[in-house]
Amino acid sequence: MFRDAGLASSPHLTDEKFERKQTMSAFDVRDLLKAAGNPSQPNAVDTAHDGSAESAIPPAEIGAPRDHGGVLSPVVLSGSVRLADMALIAILGFATHFVQLRGVVALGWSYPAAILSVAGLAVALFQIFGSYRIAAFRTFFKPALRLTAAWSLTFLVVATVMVFAKVADHYSRIWLALFYALGLALLLAERLVLLRFVTARMLRGQFDRRTAIVGGGPLAEELIRALEAESDAGIRIVGVFDDRGDNRSSSVIAGYPKLGTVSDLVDYARSTRLDLVVFTLPIAAEDRLLQMLAKLWVLPIDIRLSAKATKLKLRPRAYSYLGSVPVLDVFDKPMADWDIVTKAIFDRVVGMAMLIVLAPVMLGLAIAVRLTSPGPILFRQKRLGFNNETIEVYKFRSMYADQSDFTAAKQVTRGDPRVTPLGRFIRRTSLDELPQLFNVLKGELSLVGPRPHAVQAKTSTTLYDQVVDGYFARHKVKPGITGWAQINGWRGETDTDEKIQRRVEHDLYYIENWSILFDVQIMLATPLSLVTTKNAY
Structure with a gap:
């Protein structure tokens, strides 16, 4: 059926190839808008x-x-319970051996093989028995009976394999029985905790x-x-x-x-x-x-x-x-379920690492801002985030305090007298954006994504959303500190319609083709793009 932007090719596109790809789309969203007969600001x-x-x-x-x-979606919840089950079973198996057989029977290779086999087979049977459906987390007794049957079948299969493989004598029968009994009790207790967790969130419709x-x-x-x-x-x-x-x-x-x-x-x-x-x-x-x-x-x-x-x-x-x-x-949503979890973990882990590594640089810039012009160190501005939600982003102040433009009513141009001498340097190198790492840790921004524009951002005379069909589609994902448009040179001043159109086209391409590897590619390319871009003032 229809796709968000009609873009599904390699992310390695020059501007010329990018435009050709846009033109050659069999049925992109602009075709949809034209077919709808509503070309003026339809979005x-x-x-x-x-x-x-x-x-x-x-x-x-x-x-x-x-x-x-x-x-937390049902898909992520089910996957998390699978991982938790496998981890609990494996830990219990090793813990039972440690408590019961330590110093009597060596762990060797046989016990780890049996423990991991039990864990893997149990999770597979739980899946077959329907124990990972969201409905199974909402009640206890019927799912508990299915869980007990699957757990019992797991040990029956393992014991049968041990007998036919003639290795049963290598294992302690008491350990096996204890592993079964304690495992069943632990899994049922886990399901009781899960029931309370899911019930509480179901009452909120989560x-x-x-x-x-x-x-x-x-x-x-x-x-x-x-x-x-x-x-x-x-x-x-x-x-x-x-x-x-x-x-x-x-x-x-x-x-x-x-x-x-x-x-x-x-x-x-x-x-x-x-x-x-x-x-x-x-x-x-x-x-x-x-x-x-x-x-x-x-x-x-x-x-x-x-x-x-x-x-x-x-x-x-x-x-x-x-x-x-x-x-x-x-x-479809551009990101859902495990994609969201993966990107959130990437943002928090890499963002925290960057904050630690760049802390001396940020401290030096904060002191420099304070010493070179009176006023606050940080500049806070309302911008549009995910799903058009208004967020407040942080930047090092680059303008004189009494001339700061909180609504982005006038774009910064070359030689703008409102910008301090230090401000020109940190804007040119995007060092003024470093405090947005705190927005990343708060979950308001991603490291990579469409740049968040000011609420009233516009070209020379016209608001962005009135210039570009599909402008608000940029907000289908969280905005980012850097992005595909920025590393392709579309950052800085957007004084013409063509500049904002090109930026939005690159943003939509990123959303359509997102992956963690694409994020890594953009982050690695960002330092070079900061040096080569000429229109950031």
């Missing part, structure tokens, strides 16, 4: 609609948890996929009934959005209120957590569907098309599923 939050966002959001929803990209339905009528009712029947799918429907008036779409659909139009849905997703949008429009309504997608694709959410809304009969593998309900994928 900005639409404020000219029937009813405001506040009226569309029920009071109970306003306090719903925002998704900062770090919410493991639910908060889902909005777009479109009304019988198709929407049929989809809602099907999703409600999937108790283990973790789908929580928050409401229905439809651009049609009440005469064509009722205010309550299958027991859920119509919260507004698709424009209201954009505002809703900016103000509260939303994970998934499912369209119930038939594919035959292509123009209407494209107009809606042109507004929604900039959001960091998954977008699906209900298979019940189309007469196409595809093979089962062509669909993805919400429980057993088939849907067609339209857009």
Whole structure:
């Protein structure tokens, strides 16, 4: 189906090749916008609609948890429990040998082989028995019976292999029995703790996929009934959005209120957590569907098309599923589940290491800022972060205190008299950005990502989002200290439309092709780019 930016080639692109790749995309988002017939600012939050966002959001929803990209997902939870099970079983096996057989039977190679075999086989059987489904973490007794059966089968298989391999005499039967009994008790205790953990978070809706339905009528009712029947799918429907008036779409659909139009849905997703949008429009309504997608694709959410809304009969593998309900994928979050965890760990570990290594440099710069001009050492500015959330970023102050521009009303130009002599140097080398490592440790920024722009940032006369179609799609991931646009020379002054357009194109390319190795490549290329870039003042 559709992709976020129509870009999927190698990250090693020159500007010329990059533009050619953009032009050759079979169906990129700009094609989508043109097809929708809405070329003027289609991605900005639409404020000219029937009813405001506040009226569309029920009071109970306003306090719903925002998704900062770090919410513990069911996939991450299940994977973490698998790792915990394997670690607990292995540690218990070695601990049991240490306590019972130390000084009597040598550890050798046989006991570690048996312990690791038990751990691996047990986790595999737990998976087969359904012990890692999110539904198994929500109750205790039935999952506990399946866990006991899988654990018992593990030892039955291991014991059988020992007998047929004629190595049973090499192992202590008491150790094996103790390993089984203590392991079962430990695993059941772990599941009790996990039950309390999951229950507490389920009460806050943390493991639910908060889902909005777009479109009304019988198709929407049929989809809602099907999703409600999937108790283990973790789908929580928050409401229905439809651009049609009440005469064509009722205010309550299958027991859920119509919260507004698709424009209201954009505002809703900016103000509260939303994970998934499912369209119930038939594919035959292509123009209407494209107009809606042109507004929604900039959001960091998954977008699906209900298979019940189309007469196409595809093979089962062509669909993805919400429980057993088939849907067609339209857009995916650029990062989800383990990608988020991996990037968060990378940011915290590398960010802390950089902060320690660069601490002397930062201390020297702080003293220099203080001594060379009166005023605070740090400059704080409101900028747009993940999902358009406003964050406050830190920089070493580079302007005279009485001329600081907190709203970025006027861009810094060559020879700008507002900039101090020291400020010119630290801006040119981006040393003024080093305090943003604290934003990284706070989870507001990543080391690598689209640069966070000031809330009112603009070219010579026009706000960025009014210049570039798809501008807000930059905010589908956390912004970064450095990025793909910056190392390709698109940093510093953006006094023309072409400069901000090129920056956004590179940002969207990064989002589409993200990987940890890509982040490492960008970070390694950053020092050289700081030396070669000419338009940072």
